[in-house]
Amino acid sequence: TKVLLTGGSGFIAAHILDQLLAASHTVITTVRSQSKADAITAAYPSQSASGALTVAIVPDIAQPNAFDNVLQTHGANLEVVLHTASPFHFKFSDPKTELIDPALIGTTSILKAITKFSPSVKRVVVTSSFAAIINEAHVSDPTTIFNEKSWNPVTIDDIHRNPATAYRVSKTLAEKAAWEFVSDPSNNAKFDLVTINPPMVFGPVVHHLATLEAINTSNERIVHAIKGKWREEIPPTGQAYIWVDVRDVATAHVKAGLGxxxxxxxxxxxxxxGWFSNSEIAGVLRKNFPEDGDKLPEEGVKGGKLPDEDKRFGYDNSETTRLLGIEWIGLEKSIVDTVRSLKKVEGSA
Ligand code: NDP
Structure with missing residues (x-):
């Protein structure tokens, strides 16, 4: 099957790409710079030579016609589009132009380009997020059960509250725009839509792309922990408290996208x-990497605990688990595999 994967240089997308190529699909992936294109091509020499893998450059996904060129060139017989490219970092100065525009216009520009140039596309999978599900006002409320039908009530007016909220707005608006696009008959979409909504994603980084300095946002806390930044006090876990392994997120895209x-x-x-806390991650690190003991927080170091059950939200993703039939990778394996991959990256630096 011919598949278009946007943002192929990303933490999650690198695993999707790997799974797609391992299953012998033909993949066109987009990145925004020649250096990232070269790194991906070099990592898959035989697929690049055979034409099973093509890396295309889309310099700015925040342009309304950003994806026209790539769909014009590669849209023939394309069946599946996996749209993962979207900013996930908190290093922006203007949330509108640096977060909202690439997230939202990136999503609408790919959907428009598909309808214009690639009527053979049957399914589009958009990587959304728990950010589009969570309701910040209810995170401490045990009677709130987030599930596949829950929507974050944020609007564009919330982008200046704080960086985390701005990111959540970008994911919420982008996902909403995708559902609105397919439900509006005037867009004449010939494909159906699936979204994948992961919470915090941990897991191994794909070696040829990662550096510890520019680690993806969700693995950043693990880098901090192994570099000794948690030694005196474990930082707060954040508001979300739920997580998933990157390999399962990739499998979800592939299973859903490829039908x-x-x-x-x-x-x-x-x-x-499942649930996680920074304190639990610290315990996994202590148990599995005793050789790093001088950098890790000792047992009993305070901070980073999961609130008691009566002081945090509930969640129910049983429908998703039933539909996908994935046996979710557990926290200990995920963290151990993440650290091993980080050590490999560091060792080769
Ligand atoms: P990464 O930062 O590793 O990947 C983000 C991808 O989007 C990269 O390919 C990046 O390109 C691309 N991108 C970001 N900003 C732009 C931009 N302005 N223009 C063009 N491309 C851009 O993070 P993840 O792999 O974690 O994120 C992938 C997707 O998963 C995103 O949609 C994110 O919102 C979503 N997600 C991630 C979660 C997590 O915990 N990791 C949780 C829930 C959802 P480049 O390599 O050039 O920077």
């Missing part, structure tokens, strides 16, 4: 492994 599972058309898939 390997039934019943996902038009669905939001809430891919969750």
């Amino acid at each position: 390997l599972v039934e019943g996902v058309s038009g669905k939001r898939l809430f891919v969750v492994s």
